[in-house]
Amino acid sequence: MSRNLLLISTSTTHGTGYLEHAESEIKELLKGKSSLLFIPFARPNGISHADYTAKAREAFEKWGISVTGVHEHDNPVKAVNEAEAVFIGGGNTFLLLKQLYANKLVEPLKERVRKGMPYIGTSAGTNVAGKTIGTTNDMPIVHPKTLDALELVPFNINPHYLDPIPDSTHMGETRETRILEFHGHNRQPVVGLREGSMLRVQSDKIELKGPLTARVFLQGQKPMEFAPSDDITFLLEAY
Numbered sequence: 001m002s003r004n005l006l007l008i009s010t011s012t013t014h015g016t017g018y019l020e021h022a023e024s025e026i027k028e029l030l031k032g033k034s035s036l037l038f039i040p041f042a043r044p045n046g047i048s049h050a051d052y053t054a055k056a057r058e059a060f061e062k063w064g065i066s067v068t069g070v071h072e073h074d075n076p077v078k079a080v081n082e083a084e085a086v087f088i089g090g091g092n093t094f095l096l097l098k099q100l101y102a103n104k105l106v107e108p109l110k111e112r113v114r115k116g117m118p119y120i121g122t123s124a125g126t127n128v129a130g131k132t133i134g135t136t137n138d139m140p141i142v143h144p145k146t147l148d149a150l151e152l153v154p155f156n157i158n159p160h161y162l163d164p165i166p167d168s169t170h171m172g173e174t175r176e177t178r179i180l181e182f183h184g185h186n187r188q189p190v191v192g193l194r195e196g197s198m199l200r201v202q203s204d205k206i207e208l209k210g211p212l213t214a215r216v217f218l219q220g221q222k223p224m225e226f227a228p229s230d231d232i233t234f235l236l237e238a239y
């Protein structure tokens with residue numbers, strides 16, 4: 001499989017502009033490309049697909065990449081099949097997956113990405129690159145026909161991973177508790193990606209990028225921390 005992915009936890013970190021913290025990784029991923037197809041389907045409300053696409057366009061045009069929104073194309077499947085690269089932005093993960101199935105984009109995306117088309121995901125766009133969307137932080141505001149996602153990688157991701165806040169009086173489950181609950185019913189590894197972190201996948205090589213460690217959960221084992229310099233290849237191997 002000749003995968004070429006950049007799976008980013010968040011589009012915007014505290015104190016930096018849209019996609020700014022991932023600029024060098026994005027430029028490296030898109031080297032030699034001049035256009036990109038943006039999929040704005042995760043956006044639940046507040047901003048239209050056109051305005052969301054304009055935001056992505058503004059960021060990528062500075063880097064010499066032209067952007068079209070998938071909704072601007074009469075035939076979204078053809079748009080995916082002909083794209084030089086794809087970027088799926090964040091929002092609500094349930095809505096995004098539902099829309100990907102409704103527009104019959106799941107299979108074409110899987111096929112193109114497995115053949116090496118560069119894929120960028122932020123947040124919900126990173127969730128759907130995993131095996132299922134069962135570890136999103138979002139509420140199921142709509143009902144996709146399945147939680148099975150694009151499975152561009154054989155594990156799940158929890159973006160915006162949050163560590164417990166010391167001395168907090170909050171009584172809800174921590175992110176870690178929820179992921180351990182997930183592992184009561186599912187086998188695949190889960191990568192908790194903190195703000196500013198991203199995974200770079202090139203064929204069978206995977207690297208953690210950004211300044212922070214990532215928290216990796218394997219079923220039945222204690223959570224582990226991996227640094228950007230650590231070998232995390234096992235995540236791409238069968239589990």
Ligand code: ASP
Binds near residue numbers: 093136159
């Ligand atoms: N709502 C997040 C996003 O920004 C996804 C998540 O937290 O799971 O896309």
